[in-house]
Amino acid sequence: MRRMAIPQPPTSYLPPIAKIASYTSTQLLDALTYLKLLYNPEVRGSHRIRSNAARNRGSSPIDVKWRCDDEDSDTQLIRSDTFERSYTIRWLIALVARMEDLLESIGNTQIESASTFHGPVHPEILMQQAASLLAICSGASAAGTVERIFSFGSGEIGKIDVRVTDIPMENQDYRSVGAQTWGGACVLAEMIVQHPEQFGLGFLTGENDTCSERPLRVLELGAGTGLVGLTAAKVLIAFSAKKDCRATVVATDFYPSVLDNLRANIDKNFPGDPSDGAVTITSHFLDWSKLSATPSAPELLSEPFDVIFGADIVYEADHAIWIKKCLERLLRRPSTSTACPLAATFHLVIPLRPTHTLEADSIGTTFRWTDDIPRNDYPELALLSKETILCEAYRDGDGKRGCDVVEYLYYKIGWSRRG
Numbered sequence: 001m002r003r004m005a006i007p008q009p010p011t012s013y014l015p016p017i018a019k020i021a022s023y024t025s026t027q028l029l030d031a032l033t034y035l036k037l038l039y040n041p042e043v044r045g046s047h048r049i050r051s052n053a054a055r056n057r058g059s060s061p062i063d064v065k066w067r068c069d070d071e072d073s074d075t076q077l078i079r080s081d082t083f084e085r086s087y088t089i090r091w092l093i094a095l096v097a098r099m100e101d102l103l104e105s106i107g108n109t110q111i112e113s114a115s116t117f118h119g120p121v122h123p124e125i126l127m128q129q130a131a132s133l134l135a136i137c138s139g140a141s142a143a144g145t146v147e148r149i150f151s152f153g154s155g156e157i158g159k160i161d162v163r164v165t166d167i168p169m170e171n172q173d174y175r176s177v178g179a180q181t182w183g184g185a186c187v188l189a190e191m192i193v194q195h196p197e198q199f200g201l202g203f204l205t206g207e208n209d210t211c212s213e214r215p216l217r218v219l220e221l222g223a224g225t226g227l228v229g230l231t232a233a234k235v236l237i238a239f240s241a242k243k244d245c246r247a248t249v250v251a252t253d254f255y256p257s258v259l260d261n262l263r264a265n266i267d268k269n270f271p272g273d274p275s276d277g278a279v280t281i282t283s284h285f286l287d288w289s290k291l292s293a294t295p296s297a298p299e300l301l302s303e304p305f306d307v308i309f310g311a312d313i314v315y316e317a318d319h320a321i322w323i324k325k326c327l328e329r330l331l332r333r334p335s336t337s338t339a340c341p342l343a344a345t346f347h348l349v350i351p352l353r354p355t356h357t358l359e360a361d362s363i364g365t366t367f368r369w370t371d372d373i374p375r376n377d378y379p380e381l382a383l384l385s386k387e388t389i390l391c392e393a394y395r396d397g398d399g400k401r402g403c404d405v406v407e408y409l410y411y412k413i414g415w416s417r418r419g
């Protein structure tokens with residue numbers, strides 16, 4: 001499904017306030033649909049349109065083709081423009097007032113007045129939509145805040161909806177990048193829904209499942225708004241409904257306002273007591289640069305994890321090294337005594353930004369390939385596979401439409417089995 005483009009700002013797109021009465025109900029509904037896309041969009045995540053994945057080292061760059069509905073930056077600029085937002089609020093107030101008048105006329109059977117409102121959409125519907133948009137646009141922290149519903153589909157578990165709120169970056173501080181949801185999270189979340197078993201989540205339904213004696217432990221590093229962790233939790237809940245199994249999901253980040261928003265997103269998707277139920281999800285502070293120097297990890301992080309996710313978390317020189325140190329502490333080591341046959345794995349998706357190629361390369365210099373590790377060496381964290389994912393990101397702006405190809409790398413990292 002293509003999202004409709006936001007071609008112009010509200011000041012040029014919306015019918016003039018003074019002339020609202022002369023527009024048809026269909027035209028006004030169109031204007032409300034435009035405002036909903038701008039200030040309260042429903043996003044369908046990336047979806048695969050062709051898959052031909054080679055999963056080994058050295059795979060050719062065009063392996064998998066995905067389409068991402070990444071937003072263009074023009075839309076984001078319009079959304080964060082306070083002048084456009086206050087104009088929209090005034091426009092919506094005028095529309096609500098006009099619909100109230102019309103409804104009163106209809107109630108008083110003043111047919112003449114009511115008949116000036118031509119078109120098939122009832123004023124009550126327009127008034128309700130305008131009022132709910134008004135609440136969204138004039139909310140306390142409205143400027144730059146956007147709530148999205150990501151909808152991912154899979155034959156096995158059906159439709160997974162995740163509600164995620166992005167907040168404005170704090171004082172344009174680059175460290176608060178986790179305030180927004182990034183394309184890598186969208187790609188990874190959809191991959192999880194489509195192939196949960198490839199991420200160690202679907203095994204819960206297996207015939208010979210011996211893992212249910214302890215909860216599966218899932219961690220997200222640099223969770224930001226939490227899309228990946230929330231999606232994993234919803235997938236696990238779908239499985240737990242089929243089979244008696246338990247899982248703990250911990251979504252982590254280090255930036256205070258990002259963590260507050262992450263907590264709010266968890267509450268929105270899982271209202272009620274987080275400790276209640278077979279699958280729990282919580283947020284937790286975790287700074288990759290500091291964990292290895294912390295003598296005892298906080299309780300929630302003290303036990304190792306079976307599955308670790310990371311979306312778009314390698315964009316500075318030290319990130320790969322810090323993340324490796326975290327994994328050494330947090331990724332469950334292989335053990336012959338464990339009842340669970342699952343090999344703990346870190347799943348990492350990063351975009352290939354032309355400006356950050358060195359940082360992306362740092363993964364290859366920080367982790368060795370598993371088959372490069374000599375047989376008698378101690379087990380170490382190694383690259384198990386690398387896959388290239390191509391997304392078609394549609395752009396609309398200046399009246400032109402186009403399609404950019406965005407390249408992502410998907411790494412699987414785990415303990416080498418050659419020691």
Ligand SMILES: C[S@@+](CC[C@H](N)C(=O)[O-])C[C@H]1O[C@@H](n2cnc3c(N)ncnc32)[C@H](O)[C@@H]1O
Nearest residue numbers: 178181182185222223224254286287288311312
């Ligand atoms: C580009 S954002 C990606 C957020 C999210 N994974 C997504 O894809 O939407 C990078 C995330 O890494 C987090 N981060 C950066 N440095 C970190 C550190 N030293 N410790 C923990 N998290 C960190 C940021 O706060 C941010 O949430």
